[in-house]
Amino acid sequence: MDLSLSTADIEAQARARAFVETWLHPNEIACDERTLSKKTLAEIKKNVLRYKLNGVNHTIEDGGHGYTPLQQVLIAEQLGRATNGMWTVCWKASTPLKYGTEKQRQEFLIPINQGKGRACYAITEPEAGSDPSMVKTSAVKKKGRWVISGEKWFVTSADASHVILVHAHVDGDPKKPTLFIVDKDAPGVKVNRIPKFTHNYLYEHFEMTFDKVTVEDDRRLGDVGQGFDLTKEWFTETRIEIAAHCLGAATRATEIANDYAAGRIQFGKPIRDFQAIEFMLADMAVDLFATKSMIYRVGAELNAGLDKKMQHARASALKLYASEMAGRVVDKAVQILGGRGYMRENPVERLWRDVRVDRIWEGTSEIQRMVIAGQIKKRGLGIYSGW
Ligand SMILES: Cc1cc2nc3c(=O)[nH]c(=O)nc-3n(C[C@H](O)[C@H](O)[C@H](O)COP(=O)(O)OP(=O)(O)OC[C@H]3O[C@@H](n4cnc5c(N)ncnc54)[C@H](O)[C@@H]3O)c2cc1C
Incomplete structure (x- = not known):
């Protein structure tokens, strides 16, 4: 079993990381305080193009970059490291537009991916x-x-x-x-x-x-009556994307908490030397490890051409697990930072507010459980437990 990343995968991942660190992290507080200027937003958008982060889910012919599904996951994970949903600055045409007529493709799909409208x-x-x-x-x-x-x-x-x-x-x-x-x-x-x-x-x-x-x-x-099928395909894609965002958010929060625990001295020693803190960090690390393993595995399966029904089944499991994981992990990060973790100037506080919606939008956790339970009933437990 080879789950290593290719050179192109690593390059896409590093490029997305560089964009987030250069263009999103410095502007997060302005976004949170709703003071981000139009000029700065325009500058960030210019860099979306420069870093090739527009239309990431589309082919080159459709105005995207032809990223593989795994590369899309890697990019979404890095973008998820930004607070305030700033990843949304990286525009892309909604998936159903892929299924439009040639006229709709020329009028909407391609221009939207290129940044001419949304x-x-x-x-x-x-x-x-x-x-x-x-x-x-x-x-x-x-x-x-x-x-x-x-x-x-x-x-x-x-x-x-x-x-x-x-x-x-x-x-x-x-x-x-x-x-x-x-x-x-x-x-x-x-x-x-x-x-x-x-x-x-x-x-x-x-x-x-x-x-x-x-x-x-x-x-x-699309056709009359096709709306739900098109929307379902959009849900599948965005649920996987949300899972990857959650992984990025939880990873950043854990890195901040880990560094803080090493430097914060109370009762004469770094707080990471107290078992209560150490165990929280251990649980956070395992949560990241499990989620990352799931998401990258599905990315590799998608690259190999996973069929649509399985994509739908996998997407619900990923979104459910990753969004609940992010809630747990980011909450622990706030706890480790103590009062500082509750300050809006601190990324963990913003992430804590941000990740709550990931258990609600694009299908609540309850709806994901309904999908997963339905899939087990229809196809057997093996679709999740088999290897
Ligand atoms: C910030 C934000 C952005 C959004 N963006 C968009 C958008 O761009 N476009 C769009 O169309 N929508 C958008 N939504 C809507 C979002 O998808 C819905 O909020 C979500 O699907 C839940 O619907 P609801 O809020 O009406 O809750 P309800 O459906 O009323 O659910 C209320 C509660 O009941 C539970 N529940 C419902 N049915 C069942 C069941 N059968 N079994 C068990 N529990 C159940 C739910 O899980 C939830 O806990 C957005 C929502 C938010 C908060």
């Missing part, structure tokens, strides 16, 4: 969270055009996007979930509220309404 993804509604079949946003065809009406919540990065992928039910029928590409400034698109969250993310999460928004049929992404 798309956000609107599925969640006031009454449709974990259960997207409850979506009330409807799309009805009138005189050859689609009329979309509904309300969407938590639309992440809507402020930075020019188009919104809207998950709607054609004729209000949950059996016909369908995606539409809607211009953010189209008549009828309205921002209702910009709520504040636990994290101070780089961008906002809008609450929006779509009041009889009209789009041409060429803005339908």
Whole structure:
């Protein structure tokens, strides 16, 4: 069994690390305090291109860089070392855009990957969270055009996007979930509220309404009824990405706690020499070791062409394990730093706030457990325990 990284893997990993340390870490506090200037953000974005961190999940022909799935994981892990979700500055087209028409590819997929615009993804509604079949946003065809009406919540990065992928039910029928590409400034698109969250993310999460928004049929992404399948593929990809972010976040927190424990003297010796602290560090190290082993293994499996159903099963397990691991590990890091760990100027405090959402978005931990339990029932325990 060879789980070593290739020269190209190591190069991509090092490049992502250098970007994070040079461009994200120095700007984290400004992001947390919401004082990051437009000028600095523009400078960071220029460097996203320079460090080849745009469109990381797409081929060169589609405006990306043709990274392997394992390289995407390695990059996401490094980006996860930044606080405040600053990794999101590395834009990429949402996966479903890969399945658009040639016109949509030229108009959206390629330019978005190149940094000319951005798309956000609107599925969640006031009454449709974990259960997207409850979506009330409807799309009805009138005189050859689609009329979309509904309300969407938590639309992440809507402020930075020019188009919104809207998950709607054609004729209000949950059996016909369908995606539409809607211009953010189209008549009828309205921002209702910009709520504040636990994290101070780089961008906002809008609450929006779509009041009889009209789009041409060429803005339908995929077939009528294909929306959920396309969204599921997006979930698979982002769940693996979230797991890698969590690994990066927990690794950084552990490094900070480990260094601090070596230098902080109380009762005449470094606190790392107290067993209570030493055992916390030991548990944190094992948590990182286990998570990294899982994620890199799946990266290697994806490189080898893991089939879609298994990808979905693996992605839920990774997201569940890594997000809960990050919660445990970052919390211990705060504890080891004592009062300093509770100060916003300290990265562990920001990471502690940041990683909480990883157990909620893109499917809560409970939903991941439901997926995993369903997979065991359908395919047998061996899909997780077999080797
Ligand atoms: C910061 C942030 C950004 C987000 N960005 C986006 C975005 O860009 N686009 C988007 O569409 N959505 C986005 N979301 C929404 C996110 O995906 C949902 O919050 C999430 O799916 C959970 O839905 P909900 O909040 O409605 O909770 P609910 O579905 O109401 O769940 C409430 C609780 O009940 C539990 N629960 C629900 N069903 C079951 C069940 N069958 N068995 C056991 N427990 C269950 C849940 O696990 C949870 O603990 C974002 C959310 C946040 C917080």
